[in-house]
Amino acid sequence: MKKITKKKIKAAILVKIKKPLVIKKLEMPNIGDNQVLVKIFYSGICQSQIMEIDGGRNNNKYLPHMLGHEASGKIIKIGSKIKKVKKGDEVILSWIKSSGKSCNGGFIKDDKKNINYGPITTFSNYSLISENRIVKKPKFIDRKLATLFGCALSTGAGMVLKYGKITKEKRVLIYGLGGVGFCSLITLLALNHKNIYAYDINLNKINLAEKFGAKKIDLKKLRKYSNFFDICIETCGKTKTIENGISLIKNSGKLIFASHPPKNQKIKINPHDLIKGKKIIGSWGGSTNPDKDFKLYFKIIKKKIHLFNFLISKIYNLSEINLAIKQMRKGNVIRPLIKFT
Numbered sequence: 001m002k003k004i005t006k007k008k009i010k011a012a013i014l015v016k017i018k019k020p021l022v023i024k025k026l027e028m029p030n031i032g033d034n035q036v037l038v039k040i041f042y043s044g045i046c047q048s049q050i051m052e053i054d055g056g057r058n059n060n061k062y063l064p065h066m067l068g069h070e071a072s073g074k075i076i077k078i079g080s081k082i083k084k085v086k087k088g089d090e091v092i093l094s095w096i097k098s099s100g101k102s103c104n105g106g107f108i109k110d111d112k113k114n115i116n117y118g119p120i121t122t123f124s125n126y127s128l129i130s131e132n133r134i135v136k137k138p139k140f141i142d143r144k145l146a147t148l149f150g151c152a153l154s155t156g157a158g159m160v161l162k163y164g165k166i167t168k169e170k171r172v173l174i175y176g177l178g179g180v181g182f183c184s185l186i187t188l189l190a191l192n193h194k195n196i197y198a199y200d201i202n203l204n205k206i207n208l209a210e211k212f213g214a215k216k217i218d219l220k221k222l223r224k225y226s227n228f229f230d231i232c233i234e235t236c237g238k239t240k241t242i243e244n245g246i247s248l249i250k251n252s253g254k255l256i257f258a259s260h261p262p263k264n265q266k267i268k269i270n271p272h273d274l275i276k277g278k279k280i281i282g283s284w285g286g287s288t289n290p291d292k293d294f295k296l297y298f299k300i301i302k303k304k305i306h307l308f309n310f311l312i313s314k315i316y317n318l319s320e321i322n323l324a325i326k327q328m329r330k331g332n333v334i335r336p337l338i339k340f341t
Contacts, residue, residue: 009108011124012321013115015064017055020322021123022064026108026115028126033081034101035128038073038091043122043338044147044312045321045328046070047178047237048260053325056262064115068122069095070150072143075134082131090137092294093129094150095120096285100131122150123321125340135290141298144312144337145305148183149294151285152335153308156183157297158286159233159256166193166231173229174198174214175245176236177205179335180258182212182311184233187297189213190304197229200236202331212307219244227251235259239267251276258283311335 007028012021031037049067052059059065071093075085084100085091105121106128107114119130137146148154156179166172172193174185177200188196189212197217198209206216217225222244230253232245237259245255246269255278261267269280288297301308314333316324324336 007126009124009126010318011066011121012318013064014053014067017060017063018053021053021067021325023319023321024110024115026110029106029108029128031077031079031128032103032106033079034103034131035079036075036082036085036131036134037077038093038127038129038134039076040071040073040122040125040127040340041143042147042340043068043071044151044179045324045336045338046151050325050329051237051260051262058263062116064113066115066117066121066123068124069093069120070147070152071122072137072146073127076126079131084131085134085136090143091134092137092146092149092290093120093122093134094154094290095133096151096154096288096290097132098135098290100134102132103130105130123318123338125318135294138295138298141294145308147337148179148308148312148335149290149297152179153183153297153301154288154290154293155258155283155286156180156235157187157301158288158293159184159258159283160187160191161297161300162287163254163256163281163283168193168195170195170230171228172196172231172233173217173245173248174209175232175234175241176200176259177202177209177334178235179311181233181235182209182334183308184235185209185212185214186304186307187301189307190301205331205334222247227253229253231256233257237261239265242267243269246273246278246280249278251278254279254281256281256283258286312337315339
């Protein structure tokens, strides 16, 4: 296998837990048979990366390592066994597996240290991606919106669309208003659902959801909403909020959660809630099939594109990524995008 041109990767690296990311210039390694080389246009920042930075993914053993799992980009080169795409194709990068060959990643040497990377990383201007983490981007989806399909939109829309029809008379609570929660909310609005409630600890997010069309609730008055909702879509990433969600749904209700509490934490469930008929569904990426569902999701949500564009209106350069993360932690931005030039 020939070594590709010595193109430089400029990447944000997690070197130490709970420390700012470090921007490094790295020399491109050889491309694997089941990999594609992608020039990244935009990358989103997800709560999962915040948890990695904080050590909540038990990822200390992989340090230093690259980050990111949703992006849009263009194929620069393909490995020898790639059949799914060709050079020049614009693609969506997603942690959610699709068709194609799998590659676990590898490492890039830097000052005699190994910088680890997995099947997909997106906090860099160029990235080596496993074939089964890419989907050809439909031309009608612009590059910025395409990043959301890599995680937030696929998970949020999938939670609405993949677990049984949510009829309009159902009371639905969106519990947690990050990127995934807002994508669930906007998908429901695109379906003309009017009976949507929203909660987050950040009052600005609740007010924004109300402007979009949701009804806000005050969980300080939790008993008022006990057994009140038909559906609860929980996206906070905490065991306590999953437990709260169970208490808020009716005996015939359904809790759908896609949040990932820190490793080794457990949720407590009253067995009688299950006996009475409450249902709990864990959602892995909204059960989305990237190869089939992206076009369907776009068809459903396109009438509310202006709301999705609002979510990703804050754009940062790679040099500003730690600022973007800081502002995301504070709730000042819903889904920051990193733009690569």
